[in-house]
Amino acid sequence: MNHRTMILGLHLGTGYGSQAASWRHPDVDPANYTNFDAQVRYAQAAERGKFAFLFLPDSLAMTRDLDHEVPQATLEPMLTLAAIARETKRIGFVATGSTTFNEPYNLARQFKTLDVMSHGRSGWNAVTTSDPAAAANFGQAIADRPERYARAHEMIQIVQALWGSWEADAWVKDQATGVFADTAKIQPVNLQGRYVAARGPLPVPPSEQGQPVIFSAGGGQNGLNIAGRYASGVIGAAFSIDDARAQRDAVREAARAAGRDPDDVKYFAGVMPALGTSVRDALDRRIRLNGDVFPARAPHLGAMLGLPLDARRLDEPLTPAELAAARPSPFDPRSQHALEVARQGWTIREVLAHGVIDYHPTPVGPPEVVADHLQEWFEAGAVDGFWVSPDVNERDIDTFVNEVIPLLQERGLYHRDYEGATLRENLGVPYQYGLDPRLQAEA
Numbered sequence: 001m002n003h004r005t006m007i008l009g010l011h012l013g014t015g016y017g018s019q020a021a022s023w024r025h026p027d028v029d030p031a032n033y034t035n036f037d038a039q040v041r042y043a044q045a046a047e048r049g050k051f052a053f054l055f056l057p058d059s060l061a062m063t064r065d066l067d068h069e070v071p072q073a074t075l076e077p078m079l080t081l082a083a084i085a086r087e088t089k090r091i092g093f094v095a096t097g098s099t100t101f102n103e104p105y106n107l108a109r110q111f112k113t114l115d116v117m118s119h120g121r122s123g124w125n126a127v128t129t130s131d132p133a134a135a136a137n138f139g140q141a142i143a144d145r146p147e148r149y150a151r152a153h154e155m156i157q158i159v160q161a162l163w164g165s166w167e168a169d170a171w172v173k174d175q176a177t178g179v180f181a182d183t184a185k186i187q188p189v190n191l192q193g194r195y196v197a198a199r200g201p202l203p204v205p206p207s208e209q210g211q212p213v214i215f216s217a218g219g220g221q222n223g224l225n226i227a228g229r230y231a232s233g234v235i236g237a238a239f240s241i242d243d244a245r246a247q248r249d250a251v252r253e254a255a256r257a258a259g260r261d262p263d264d265v266k267y268f269a270g271v272m273p274a275l276g277t278s279v280r281d282a283l284d285r286r287i288r289l290n291g292d293v294f295p296a297r298a299p300h301l302g303a304m305l306g307l308p309l310d311a312r313r314l315d316e317p318l319t320p321a322e323l324a325a326a327r328p329s330p331f332d333p334r335s336q337h338a339l340e341v342a343r344q345g346w347t348i349r350e351v352l353a354h355g356v357i358d359y360h361p362t363p364v365g366p367p368e369v370v371a372d373h374l375q376e377w378f379e380a381g382a383v384d385g386f387w388v389s390p391d392v393n394e395r396d397i398d399t400f401v402n403e404v405i406p407l408l409q410e411r412g413l414y415h416r417d418y419e420g421a422t423l424r425e426n427l428g429v430p431y432q433y434g435l436d437p438r439l440q441a442e443a
Contacts, residue, residue, distance in 0.1 A: 164434020
């Protein structure tokens, strides 16, 4: 690509949307939790919008109260993506796979099978797991952070070695001579670490992109070490341009320190657009959707601003005295934005509808507002792209594709077609097959 354009991914979770109450929206089938046809439909809409990838997080334990809310992740990411792969042509698939509660052979086989099934569109978001409830599901306890990350390094290296255990031309499949594969070019990896090991080889030939693309999503220095050494994509969470730019710069520096080209690692910030015909319409949509949860969120907002906020005041703005006394929490990066929204005179309910305590920034309003947010962050050098988490999948994915994407294209910020057929091509990252040569040299 001669002209730098932003790259987009779509967060695809339970089949409802990013908001906890999205399953109750009148346009939504409440049974979508198990409706893979719905997931296919959303993926096809994203592909129409030339999204580079779908992002499926994962959770290895129940993390929500199922009395009123849906689980945070789909039933099982790899099976979900296998269903979607058969009904799409270009969009890539990035699924989370824990390095803590898997073995390298299992993960290597699953992701590479998806890669050949999709003709080179698979990616692995390699993360450690720190949830004690997840550990209990495997009859284990959570190890300390250094051990979890040491295991992660071993997992990633062995998985990559297994991915490359067939040489690129090992699959002969010559019917005339009866030679299916050249076994001299299919070798065990025989890797033994402190935490994991695998003999190999893996019974899967290379895909059109060689092997799946590695992503990471961890924070701190341990996460940077993973990203800099192995990842081609980083799933980030930032609440300001400065924060995002600092994260992207840190990832690029980690790649440089590992002997890689920083441009080969793409940083994606999360965004949770609240789309409507106007700001007022977008807020009203969120208020209708989340009306039952806002009372419980008022004290949280109060803690962010250093104020005692009563849920009985949801339809009142903060008083001038409260605004003067408010002090954004130094421990919550969302707090300054929450105060800025409150100073605009919105009621407490409307401040909450602005998404000030959501997991990612929430541009609120018509498509132009969302496009402006993406453009500002991108042109500031804060991101290489975004992973988009819509409020209600059934409604908002099509709206984003139909109304936001054309604005980005008109502004020269977004491509009009895919760059290629594989995830690597559409991310603009190099071909790779097998363990990184730098790591082989170290070994």
